[in-house]
Amino acid sequence: MTDYMLEAIKEAQKAMKKGEVPIGAVVVKDGKIIGRGRNKREKEQNALAHAEIVAIHKACKKLNSWRLDGAEIYVTLEPCPMCAGAIVNARIKKIIYATGDTTSKDKLCETICESLRLNHKVEIEKGKYEKTCKGLLKEFFKDKRNKKADY
Amino acid sequence: MTDYMLEAIKEAQKAMKKGEVPIGAVVVKDGKIIGRGRNKREKEQNALAHAEIVAIHKACKKLNSWRLDGAEIYVTLEPCPMCAGAIVNARIKKIIYATGDTTSKDKLCETICESLRLNHKVEIEKGKYEKTCKGLLKEFFKDKRNKKADY
Numbered sequence: 001m002t003d004y005m006l007e008a009i010k011e012a013q014k015a016m017k018k019g020e021v022p023i024g025a026v027v028v029k030d031g032k033i034i035g036r037g038r039n040k041r042e043k044e045q046n047a048l049a050h051a052e053i054v055a056i057h058k059a060c061k062k063l064n065s066w067r068l069d070g071a072e073i074y075v076t077l078e079p080c081p082m083c084a085g086a087i088v089n090a091r092i093k094k095i096i097y098a099t100g101d102t103t104s105k106d107k108l109c110e111t112i113c114e115s116l117r118l119n120h121k122v123e124i125e126k127g128k129y130e131k132t133c134k135g136l137l138k139e140f141f142k143d144k145r146n147k148k149a150d151y
Numbered sequence: 152m153t154d155y156m157l158e159a160i161k162e163a164q165k166a167m168k169k170g171e172v173p174i175g176a177v178v179v180k181d182g183k184i185i186g187r188g189r190n191k192r193e194k195e196q197n198a199l200a201h202a203e204i205v206a207i208h209k210a211c212k213k214l215n216s217w218r219l220d221g222a223e224i225y226v227t228l229e230p231c232p233m234c235a236g237a238i239v240n241a242r243i244k245k246i247i248y249a250t251g252d253t254t255s256k257d258k259l260c261e262t263i264c265e266s267l268r269l270n271h272k273v274e275i276e277k278g279k280y281e282k283t284c285k286g287l288l289k290e291f292f293k294d295k296r297n298k299k300a301d302y
Contacts, residue, residue: 047217047241048199048208057199066198081263082240085233090198104268111262112232117255 004028004074005098005127011038011051012076012136018043022136025051025075027059027068027092034071035059051075052083056090067091076133077101084112087122094123098133155179155225156249156278162189162202163227163287169194173287176202176226178210178219178243185222186210202226203234207241218242227284228252235263238273245274249284 004026011024015038027035037054041047052075059068072094073087078101087095095113113122155177162175166189178186188205192198203226210219223245224238229252238246246264264273 041217044211045215045217046208046211047219048204048211048237049217050240053199057197060195060197060199064196066192066196066200068198080236080240080268081266082233082236085231085236086199089201089231089233101268104266106262106266106268108263108266108268111257112259115232115255115257115259117231117252117257117259 002031002033003128004033004072005076005096005129007033007036008051008074008076008098009129009132009136011036012133015039015051016136016140022140023051023075023077025055025073027055027071027073029059029063029068029071034062034068048082050080050083052079053086056086056092060090069093072096074127076129077137079109081108081112084109084122088112088115088118088120091118091120092122094125096125096127098127098129099137100126100130153182153184154279155184155223156227156247156280158184158187159202159225159227159249160280160283160287162187163284166190166202167287167291173291174202174226174228176206176224178206178222178224180210180214180219180222185213185219199233201231201234203230204237207237207243211241220244223247225278227280228288230260232259232263235260235273239263239266239269239271242269242271243273245276247276247278249278249280250288251277251281 008024012022016022035055035058040049159175163173167173186206186209191200
């Protein structure tokens with residue numbers, strides 16, 4: 001069985017090689033990856049180009065549907081509010097993330113996923129590879145220690 | 152002086168003509184519209200294709216920058232969590248919306264815009280034309296009364 005988080009990590013590593021904050025995501029439905037994404041904010045100079053957004057965009061194109069019912073998203077870092085909102089809007093069933101977002105303690109991802117505004121709740125699971133994914137981010141920022149992590 | 156909300160309303164009306172939920176947005180910087188967007192979810196079968204996302208995407212392209220510092224976004228409906236998060240991520244200064252989001256009382260737009268996760272807060276202002284924008288939405292949904300408003 002495919003270890004989907006490893007596929008998300010591959011995407012994060014590709015981002016790292018390109019000088020982007022190393023975050024990756026894959027959308028999975030019925031055992032198949034239907035969308036892959038990595039953070040491309042700097043390359044594309046686009047505030048929206050987070051890994052999850054790129055992956056959801058591709059998954060919608062692949063299925064030709066804005067509804068990704070029953071799909072799961074594997075992501076190396078806990079989603080930000082934009083991405084959590086996109087996951088809810090796409091009716092994704094479950095988020096599996098490897099490492100928590102330590103930039104904030106406001107638990108917004110959880111709050112957004114549990115909101116009943118669309119009559120759709122998203123499950124959240126803490127997955128494997130926390131150390132790997134946190135390590136990637138730390139490595140990326142090690143040369144930027146005096147610079148605020150701005151993602 | 153341009154009435155930017157009227158420009159957002161024009162976008163919402165275009166969406167309505169195409170059978171989309173009538174929501175429009177414009178991003179304004181230094182007195183100029185740098186991005187226009189209307190809801191295109193059904194046409195594009197893309198969960199991300201909300202008016203604000205389309206407008207921010209265009210504004211980033213126009214400026215070739217993911218940072219839209221000092222920009223304002225005029226939108227006919229109070230942003231959903233995805234769009235509020237995108238507005239924060241793009242470092243937009245202020246949201247001006249015409250009508251509140253009545254699908255939920257969770258005040259998530261406000262919570263997201265006031266979160267200090269990125270050391271950037273977004274101001275929120277209730278603008279003009281509430282009745283016009285609410286009316287557009289009501290008109291759109293009048294034939295769908297037995298169907299849940301699903302946006």
